Amino acid sequence: MLFEPRSGRLAAWGNALLAGLVSPDEAVLSIVGEDAVHRVEGLPGESGPVGLTLALGRLRALGVTGLRVALPAPGHPLGLSGPPEFNARALDAEEAVLAVGAAVGLVPEVYEVGPKGDVHTTVTWHCLPVREAPPADVPSLGEAERELAEALREATVVLTRLDVAGSGPVAQAALSAYRARAEASARDVLAPGYPPRAVRVLSLAQRVDLMVSLAYERGHGAAVAASEMAARAEALRPVERVARRALVAAYNSAVEERERGRD
Template sequence: MRVTPADNPYQEPRSGRLTAWGNSLLAGFSPPDHLVEEVVGSDEPHRVTGLPGDAAGDLHGLSWALGRLRVLGATGLRLALPAEGHPLGLTGPAAFNLAALTAGEAVLAVGLPLGLVPQVDVHGPPGDQATTVLWRCLEVQDGPPADVPSLYEAERELAEGLYEATAMLTRLDVAGAGPDALRELDRFRRRGHTELLAPGYPPRAVRVLESARQIAALLAIAAGSHGAAVSASEMAARSAALAPLRRTARRAQVAAYNALVDEKRD
């Protein structure tokens, strides 16, 4: 069974973990074993294929592959979280964009025209499943990533988008919106910030990512609850109200993960 980030909005995208810990490693803040531990988690060991000079079928571990990219000229990593009609973080060409869109995520090397797209497969019966991840290395175009805001812009957009969407959802009387959603977001923001991103990231990036992930969770709750929206027109109105904030949250996630290479200071 193939898996993408959209299958579980509460789970951090693997491309995000690779971006964060890869940047931390390349910047000298973390050792290679931390990269593997933090990115792989409970998965089977990740493998990378398609690196320059590889023969067909060659497979490498994550730390070896990242070391190879560094030798080839990579100075950092950037996250892409594309969705239909929104090539967020992508630079082309069409073949890479299509692969990233199918996966729902990708990692682009900084200083090197290459990117990595994960293929995630879950095997086995419920309760005894194993997850394998194969990162395919593909050529990318050199250019600015599509639609990625600065951290400052992302933080401002999150605050404005939450206010606007909450007002819209309250008018629609949707469960999970209104004061309860705001109180839940406030409780989340008061928690510690030590588990997100990786060593070396600025505090603002952690704040932005934390807010974006909580908003994504609240959107998933709102989308999955019927509330008073029972007619087709009310359901369509709810979907329209959620769409801009969902895009805002994804833009903020990308800005946060890319901060170690894109932001000069917090």
């Protein structure tokens, strides 16, 4: 499965909506995706949870002009700016969205409801105060693309050495899904308003992330002993970090380009 964080969908289509490139209905449908429903809790001026359409309108009224993504991991607060309370919640979710133009951020909480075989996923976005400061460790698109090219080579070498490169039915299914997605149009990969380079970086980051996921999920082959599994994780950790940095750079590029245009 390709890594497409909910924070990425919210930021991408929220940015397209804020730029006037899509309608509220189109943005909400794209953000929700295959989930049952998304709601936002804790918005200033609202006493309870509200739907995405109202929430996006409220954010605009608060002065929000763009949305950025954070994909933090232990020891790597990627895209975060504080305070510690928000960072801790975002780290627990492994993702968040930070508003540009208002000191608020959104962290998703995912619920699965329903009987086995008929499970529905609902998402509550918790709106919390954030510190208005530069996000941590976010590269430019150019930097991300260069890092990814090297990471892809490293991942290929590591996976080949560990005998987990693209073998087995799970791996083949994942690779087929990637190829199908790679053939999609830029509109399907990112929302309108993103530069072509962002589409290219996002697709390559997803490919690197897919290869890392295959290595972690592979249950047989050379890497079976606990020590070998630890070595595999150690070897892939830098590659995974580069992929996350590139994902954030791609999702944030629409905001970065607009801000450069104002300079």
